[in-house]
Amino acid sequence: MRYSPVKSARLANVLLAFLLAGLLSFASPVLTPHALADTAANVTIGSATIPVGGTGTTDLSINGVSGPNGVGTYEMAITFDRTKVNVVSVVGSPPFAATTSNVNPGASTDANNTGRLTIVAFQTGEKPTGNVKIATITWRPLAEGTQPLTLTVNLVSDIEGQTVSGPGGTPSAPTPLPVVSGAITATPGAPGAPTPPPPTPVPTTPPPVTPTAPAATPAPTTPPPPGTTPAPTAAPTAPPPGATTPAAPPVTGATSVEVGAVSLAPGASAVVPITVKNFNAASGLGSYELTVRFRPEGIRVDAVRAGDQPFGEPAAQNINNTTGTVQITDFTERVPGPRGNIVVASLAITGVAAGTWPITLTVTTLSAANGDDVPATIVSPNITVAGAPAPGATKPPPPAPTTPAPTTAPPPKPKPTTPAPTTAPPPKPKPTTPAPVATSPPAPKPTATIPPATPKPTTPAPTPTPPPPPSGPNMTLIIGIIVLVIVIIVVVVMVTRKKPAPPE
Numbered sequence: 001m002r003y004s005p006v007k008s009a010r011l012a013n014v015l016l017a018f019l020l021a022g023l024l025s026f027a028s029p030v031l032t033p034h035a036l037a038d039t040a041a042n043v044t045i046g047s048a049t050i051p052v053g054g055t056g057t058t059d060l061s062i063n064g065v066s067g068p069n070g071v072g073t074y075e076m077a078i079t080f081d082r083t084k085v086n087v088v089s090v091v092g093s094p095p096f097a098a099t100t101s102n103v104n105p106g107a108s109t110d111a112n113n114t115g116r117l118t119i120v121a122f123q124t125g126e127k128p129t130g131n132v133k134i135a136t137i138t139w140r141p142l143a144e145g146t147q148p149l150t151l152t153v154n155l156v157s158d159i160e161g162q163t164v165s166g167p168g169g170t171p172s173a174p175t176p177l178p179v180v181s182g183a184i185t186a187t188p189g190a191p192g193a194p195t196p197p198p199p200t201p202v203p204t205t206p207p208p209v210t211p212t213a214p215a216a217t218p219a220p221t222t223p224p225p226p227g228t229t230p231a232p233t234a235a236p237t238a239p240p241p242g243a244t245t246p247a248a249p250p251v252t253g254a255t256s257v258e259v260g261a262v263s264l265a266p267g268a269s270a271v272v273p274i275t276v277k278n279f280n281a282a283s284g285l286g287s288y289e290l291t292v293r294f295r296p297e298g299i300r301v302d303a304v305r306a307g308d309q310p311f312g313e314p315a316a317q318n319i320n321n322t323t324g325t326v327q328i329t330d331f332t333e334r335v336p337g338p339r340g341n342i343v344v345a346s347l348a349i350t351g352v353a354a355g356t357w358p359i360t361l362t363v364t365t366l367s368a369a370n371g372d373d374v375p376a377t378i379v380s381p382n383i384t385v386a387g388a389p390a391p392g393a394t395k396p397p398p399p400a401p402t403t404p405a406p407t408t409a410p411p412p413k414p415k416p417t418t419p420a421p422t423t424a425p426p427p428k429p430k431p432t433t434p435a436p437v438a439t440s441p442p443a444p445k446p447t448a449t450i451p452p453a454t455p456k457p458t459t460p461a462p463t464p465t466p467p468p469p470p471s472g473p474n475m476t477l478i479i480g481i482i483v484l485v486i487v488i489i490v491v492v493v494m495v496t497r498k499k500p501a502p503p504e
Helices: 005-031 475-496
Strands: 042-045 048-051 056-065 073-079 085-092 099-101 116-122 130-141 145-148 150-157 183-187 256-259 269-279 285-293 299-305 316-320 325-331 340-351 355-358 360-368 377-379 382-385 413-415 443-445
Touching: 042 150, 048 056, 048 130, 056 073, 073 285, 073 325, 085 099, 085 116, 116 130, 116 316, 116 325, 130 183, 150 285, 150 360, 256 285, 256 360, 269 285, 285 340, 299 316, 299 325, 325 340, 340 382, 360 377
Parallel strands: 048 183, 256 377
Antiparallel strands: 042 056, 056 130, 073 116, 073 150, 085 130, 099 116, 145 183, 256 269, 269 340, 285 325, 285 360, 299 340, 316 325, 355 382, 413 443
């Protein structure tokens, strides 16, 4: 067979194409955007012109979202003049269909009684990017004029629980999202339009009247015998004017969020509390969002249970026993909120396999009732599964790739309300037991359990973990380049070498 330079050149081109394709596949981990932060340009609440007594809508949007994970969770507040405009309803936009807000007509925490609308939503099924409309709010103006809507962003995070940053931010140092607030312009109502009702006044509790006991009748005393001097009796000391009862000692120590540590046998169940300790902000705890990561081959999370009031059933929760994550969000409109040590939620777990299984807690946000962020130390324990299996316990099968049925939202949890004002009875000449004062029933706080994302009918993927930050040159890329250079040299030698002609 004779040597052909043309065929050798073609062979060299084919080899080079295959080598370049392999090199790109080696380098793909370096080029993928998993380490990039999700960012957004701004958050906006629109404006509307509405006649007095009519209704109109404004959209709440997160604009310019870019990144690998999209928007997963948000918590926002809108303040307004409740004497000039009222909220009629809040409707979430897909994929945030399950949206929670404090529109509770008749309750003391209703947005139209406080002048502050709080909206929370949570989803893990999609990765929305671009200009994302998250809710539509319906308003009813009560008086003519322009009423500003002041928007505050408490939290925006992606489906992995990482904070969505403003322009120029990084995963380790996110920047605040810019806010664009709107307004409601109320025009004169149409002739014959009904006059809107005045806002419901917030009930206040009058100070209780303490009945005053009548002065005690002095008991008759026996006169001392003649010639003796009676001992002087000490007169009672009255408290100085303006004196007050000493206040309770302040909460001291650093604030922390802790997951309880338990030991259980395979197949047995236990309840693990999640506690905020030493919360000493003056306005009390207002809201939180946290993520618990666990090893699904060792333990299983069966449910998220209510915490201490006012944090009962969480406003939003998602359990994923395939990836080993639990995401929980809740808030309270009560001001001041609770202080000290507060159990905000509990996890009902079951042991799957013997071993020591770590629990990793991530606190995305921890805020006081006045909206201030509060730093906290994280305490994540180990869950120990050991001993003989519980009677009748069997190893649970891996989760089947089926489409879960939509879950029914849990019953609304009651929120404390302020009792209606009552007229205290006048003091009587002798102490009596005051009659009980009737209070209005507590208003329910809407809660929602967000159904987990519908999995595709494929084998569950392993738990996604964020890649470590680059610590130096990528060795795979360097080795690929060296191999490519060696092959190029070999091909060049093969092409340039002339094969000697066969003897005549």
